[in-house]
Amino acid sequence: MTTTPSAGRALPGLLDTEAIRKDFPVLDRLVHDDRRLVYLDNAATSQKPRQVLDTLAEYYERYNANVHRGVHVLAEEATALYEGARDKVAAFVNAPSRDEVIFTKNASESLNLVANMLGWADEPYRVDRDTEIVITEMEHHSNIVPWQLLAQRTGAKLKWFGLTDDGRLDLSDIEQVITEKTKIVSFVLVSNVLGTVNPVEQIVRRAQQVGALVLIDASQAAPHMVLDVQALGADFVAFTGHKMLGPTGIGVLWGRQELLEDLPPFLGGGEMIETVSMHSSTYAPAPHKFEAGTPPIAQAVGLGAAVDYLTAIGMDKVAAHEHALTRYALERLVEVPDLRLVGPTAAEDRGATISFTLGDIHPHDVGQVLDEQGIAVRVGHHCARPICLRYGIPATTRASFYLYSTPAEVDALVDGLEQVRNFFG
Amino acid sequence: MTTTPSAGRALPGLLDTEAIRKDFPVLDRLVHDDRRLVYLDNAATSQKPRQVLDTLAEYYERYNANVHRGVHVLAEEATALYEGARDKVAAFVNAPSRDEVIFTKNASESLNLVANMLGWADEPYRVDRDTEIVITEMEHHSNIVPWQLLAQRTGAKLKWFGLTDDGRLDLSDIEQVITEKTKIVSFVLVSNVLGTVNPVEQIVRRAQQVGALVLIDASQAAPHMVLDVQALGADFVAFTGHKMLGPTGIGVLWGRQELLEDLPPFLGGGEMIETVSMHSSTYAPAPHKFEAGTPPIAQAVGLGAAVDYLTAIGMDKVAAHEHALTRYALERLVEVPDLRLVGPTAAEDRGATISFTLGDIHPHDVGQVLDEQGIAVRVGHHCARPICLRYGIPATTRASFYLYSTPAEVDALVDGLEQVRNFFG
Amino acid sequence: MYQDVILDHYKNPHGRGLRDGQAEVHHVNPTCGDEITLRVRMDGTTIGDVSYEGQGCSISQASASVLNELLVGKDVSEAQKIQETFLELMQSRGRIEPDDAMEETLEDAVAFAGVSKYPARVKCALLSWMAWKDATAQALSGTAAPKESA
């Protein structure tokens, strides 16, 4: 098979990727000597624009200081930058208050933070032996293991929604799964394997009926679509900086103010206290109560720059670009013989993450042969092994797109898969 | 008072700061229009050399990918860089095995990690109602609050060593403080307020007698002296990257391998598992077991570059430089009328952190007037309020030096304090 | 930031010391440890007395002194307006250039305009004002137990 040249290049809704790609130094990289990198591993982590890298460099070269407690210029400036990043993130997700934005190290910490708060909370939030926790079978391990640990340690019961054959949540038994005993429902907004966008409203409505809290894992949503925490109606929303053009080492937890006030702290230490004596301590108001120790200052500032970059382009435009690309990719991938999609086959209610198997060829081999052509995809469980168990497959190959991805890269993938088949055929 | 010019410039043991300072862009910064920055807030955070910033930039511009699970070039390279940083840190602290080095987000997380492991551990490590935790009155809040939380949540008793009038640990009742009931003794190697270097051997010996674990908070030691975890004889050692020329957002916990194998995980999520099903999970071996989610990849790599920088200079040389400077600073500061040192007055067993009060002038005012002269010091409790309570003072002014600090900066501080006195006299 | 007015109040504080009042509050600035104990005595709707004791930097000390001078003897509604104006000024990050009307309202307190450029010090300047607001609310709602000086 040869490339269908530029078949996809005129897709309506695409961004000006030629301009955008100039901002991303790594996209010029050659791999395996002379192959131009085709980076289709965006669900694992995104690349960073020069604007973010410049912000990081400038922070360290001019403003670097510890935050919050200093009266000197650098400390004031660093604090203003760090807290300014909080303002930016709050605006980005339409938080009612900046004080609802907690900086963590990654989405995993954000999710663990909620699980731990609930384990140590007083009534009515406390998770204990007589209560239930609800997740789904399509969660990332970071939204499974914290709840397994909490269930083990408190005696609470862990329940979950199963999946339909076409990669969507099976909510047919929602009233049996979410019950009066449920304290927390935690689920992913966009699956990092299937690409599925989940029906938030239906789940939130049922959770509210029974008085359960709702935590949404928006790690694969925040980078790709308009995220409005008020519209979602959840109590907590977690996401991670490195997948949305930001640095590694920074995550976010948004939580409703009353809850953050009522719930106990997680990590203890500097910055999160009001007053400390050897005998007892009181805690600062949120968000500081949940930010023990020197925060990831430069990383928060870098995330602020990433949010600026995304906002300047417009998250609706980013979503439209990815939607057009996903539709094109799905169309082209069904042409590949023996390719089986794992996840929704239509572009509707679906993100730009596409998992598949290719005949009997093991994903490791698929990924390796693609890599030899410069095409970077992810292979394996993608930290969501229950999905593989559910569909009876050892692993998948996953291609995932972002605002700099192009139809030509989709074509390269399709051509690459043809080579894989030839090689192992 | 006028500067005693270059009185200190010929001190034996000083590093070639002229050369070193060229590596630190921020040190050229002018503040308040035309004042050259005199950065004496190194105990709060250190500045970063160009070598570290270049490493960060290069990481993001060429190698950025998520680690551990990829078969593509970038993922392999990023993993090699991340794990290479672990090797560097392991060598830096003379760890018997690289697998004993856990990357966290800061020292506070490292300390909380140990507290949480012990709370959920099985016998013989488990901290519960019948057991005791020992800390000291000179701990940073990050080594107090986690133990207060653990004590509250498990019913264990929290005990501590008091301080002598000259700013040292009062170990006279060591046998009553550390007893057969003690499960963990956690203490600071170098105080971030007093500068005191604590007598590790005596405490470790007693802890081993009663079978208690020992955690050393080396946050103010790792940046400034040779740190050898084997020589310390502790079970865990915690420190933080941003104070040792590294980026923000990265910390380290070193722990003895058998302990890391036996103790339960803390944060759950991607990367820390071996195999996950909805019903149960098993965990990866250490260090991964304790590194849930996407780690601070770039920050670890940056810390590796910081460690390279420090190692090239030599930690013994860094210590000698700071020792000479501390001796000089102590000499000069006693000249300042009404200045009262808080902490040891001699340079022996003492780090390059000097806290003091200046008559009745509130530290906030001291810091502000110094800042107007471009001199950055820290004022307040320095996240160690019990020390202020112990010495009956509201707060202190703290000047802290590092490998790029010079005798001329000590002189500038002394002159600056004279101006403070004139202003509020 | 250290206007002469501020230094004067710092060196010669007005109305320092704890006297009788209907409500007492204790406020702390956790970032620096400044503390204030403050009592309010209402005579009807007039601020009869604001007495205080505490430790802190020149800014927090001078600010309490200015507050005492400015609010005692005023009607509570007027005092509240002054407090709001002061709060607005302090939160302006140096962006408000006090006009004549503001100067008339704030009198000596206008000298704190420069402090508003220093976020870490704004809390010092506001410490006594927040304590006063809190204590006054308690005194007016009658929930507080009367406090007497020892």
Place this chain on the structure above:
Amino acid sequence: MYQDVILDHYKNPHGRGLRDGQAEVHHVNPTCGDEITLRVRMDGTTIGDVSYEGQGCSISQASASVLNELLVGKDVSEAQKIQETFLELMQSRGRIEPDDAMEETLEDAVAFAGVSKYPARVKCALLSWMAWKDATAQALSGTAAPKESA
């Protein structure tokens, strides 16, 4: 990395399937989910049989096939030496250029030299060899319960 030898073994694996043995182990490569169940039958100190079943990529499958071909019939001490040589080669990160002696010891397994450059794949290549080492130790110590094919 995909030498013809490797692809041949992948497409036509030797000794695949579970047969009788004195010890059985199950090993998993958590980073990719490759799995192997492997049995060892010892005839005295000779490797009587190595039988296996599992799922995985071409590298892990081919490696098990090569192992079977290479070790069955050998004395255990010789087999252990071969295993160590293979381990050394795989952990060399591409830095060992196999010499004649190594080629003689490893036969077809020498084709995996290129895989050693790919850290993520080294574990695939070693999966069956680690499983074999484990199972053999169990069989020799006599701690394992005999396994029979169904």
